[in-house]
Amino acid sequence: MNILAISGSARGSSTNTAMLRAVAEIGRPAHDVTVFSGLAALPVFSPDLETAQLPDPVQAFVDMISQNDGLIIASPEYVRSIPGGLKNAIDWLVSRDEIINKPIALMHASHRGDDMLDQLRIVLSTVSARFCQDLFLRFPLMKMPPEDIQHKLHEPANRQTVSRFLTDFAAFSAR
Structure with missing residues (x-):
């Protein structure tokens, strides 16, 4: 299975990114997990930019989502909420077909952050018909x-x- 693991952090030494990189190593060879930690490169979402030619970083992000069988998202919380960079990335996907039936699960690298996770669950269950609330991994x-x-x-x-x-x-993704 090809999985895109999206880090919700723009920080270079992010805990969530490090966790996803370890998960990618552990997953081999049964699962090909690619870690995306490039949220900072995405421009601020604007419907005016949703043209036939998306900005290059956005197109690359959309292509990665399209080329993978499922998404795992791991994110810190900022002020009890979804970090702006992750919400911006999701906003770029809202009116696109690539996310609608994409299987999505969450991971989390902290003992806290439940307010953000609750918000993220609402957002993801809105944009994808295949967000799996029951699959969650926390360290x-x-x-x-x-x-x-x-x-x-x-x-x-x-x-x-x-x-x-x-x-x-x-298994969830194959259903």
């Missing part, structure tokens, strides 16, 4: 450097949890 990784996150997720129990999550997501 308390806040303030850990990327190399420690890598090590933590490769521990046998966590590795097994990630593998089971990916297998469950693949």
